[in-house]
Amino acid sequence: MSTSSSGAAPSWPARVLEAREVSLSFGQTPALRGASMSVATGEILAVMGPSGSGKSTLLHCLGGILAPDTGEIHFAGRRIDTLRENARAALRRDRFGFVFQFGQLVPELSVEENIALPLLLRGARRSDALNRARGWLERLDLAGLERRRSGELSGGQAQRVALARGLVADPDVLFADEPTGSLDSLAGERVMDLLVTAAREQGTSVVLVTHDPRVAACADREIMVRDGRVTYGELVAS
Numbered sequence: 001m002s003t004s005s006s007g008a009a010p011s012w013p014a015r016v017l018e019a020r021e022v023s024l025s026f027g028q029t030p031a032l033r034g035a036s037m038s039v040a041t042g043e044i045l046a047v048m049g050p051s052g053s054g055k056s057t058l059l060h061c062l063g064g065i066l067a068p069d070t071g072e073i074h075f076a077g078r079r080i081d082t083l084r085e086n087a088r089a090a091l092r093r094d095r096f097g098f099v100f101q102f103g104q105l106v107p108e109l110s111v112e113e114n115i116a117l118p119l120l121l122r123g124a125r126r127s128d129a130l131n132r133a134r135g136w137l138e139r140l141d142l143a144g145l146e147r148r149r150s151g152e153l154s155g156g157q158a159q160r161v162a163l164a165r166g167l168v169a170d171p172d173v174l175f176a177d178e179p180t181g182s183l184d185s186l187a188g189e190r191v192m193d194l195l196v197t198a199a200r201e202q203g204t205s206v207v208l209v210t211h212d213p214r215v216a217a218c219a220d221r222e223i224m225v226r227d228g229r230v231t232y233g234e235l236v237a238s
């Protein structure tokens with residue numbers, strides 16, 4: 001993180017996550033072409049832009065799912081794009097949470113087991129993990145559904161389960177890629193209300209990819225991605 005040359009406190013909020021001039025191509029297709037941006041601690045950031053502009057690829061690079069071809073990703077003052085895959089996997093497991101458009105719940109597991117999954121992967125005792133997962137049921141309007149399988153849920157319920165799973169382990173950063181994209185507007189609003197409330201309570205930073213201006217309006221700040229670059233909204237840092 002940069003600080004002012006005088007040695008005084010930084011004049012912008014502490015950055016938890018930063019992309020510096022990140023580029024990534026899939027074969028001949030450039031997805032990112034020098035994208036730079038940052039997220040402050042506790043900030044909810046909306047990533048907007050046309051279809052195919054590179055939003056999801058940027059989210060995957062920030063979340064340690066993809067390694068960029070060039071450029072750097074920094075998290076909590078540490079460069080993460082050069083980590084080996086197993087170290088990036090540990091970082092994703094221990095520090096990040098993820099919510100995708102279609103929930104991607106594990107169909108064989110119950111609602112409470114799906115929510116508990118990140119805790120179990122971190123080595124928590126099953127009874128402790130399930131207890132903590134149950135604490136989220138009421139919070140996200142899911143009480144009574146703990147034993148259901150994902151196929152027995154409405155789209156809105158499934159997305160709320162996915163959100164609980166993304167937040168249960170108290171991540172530093174939640175990555176949400178079109179978390180309301182599969183829902184009607186009422187269910188989408190409910191998911192966004194709950195996401196914003198829970199993230200604020202935990203002080204979790206959120207990187208939220210969306211096409212929907214109403215969803216983006218829930219964020220503290222918007223950036224725009226076009227042709228693989230961030231063209232609008234990044235903090236002016238120096």
Ligand SMILES: Nc1ncnc2c1ncn2[C@@H]1O[C@H](COP(=O)(O)OP(=O)(O)OP(=O)(O)O)[C@@H](O)[C@H]1O
Binds near residue numbers: 026030054055057058
């Ligand atoms: N796994 C992949 N293999 C090949 N090309 C890919 C892959 N993922 C993304 N791309 C390409 O990279 C570019 C950026 O894609 P990306 O999914 O990041 O855009 P996006 O802004 O998230 O799009 P959308 O809003 O439609 O989800 C597009 O041209 C896309 O076709």
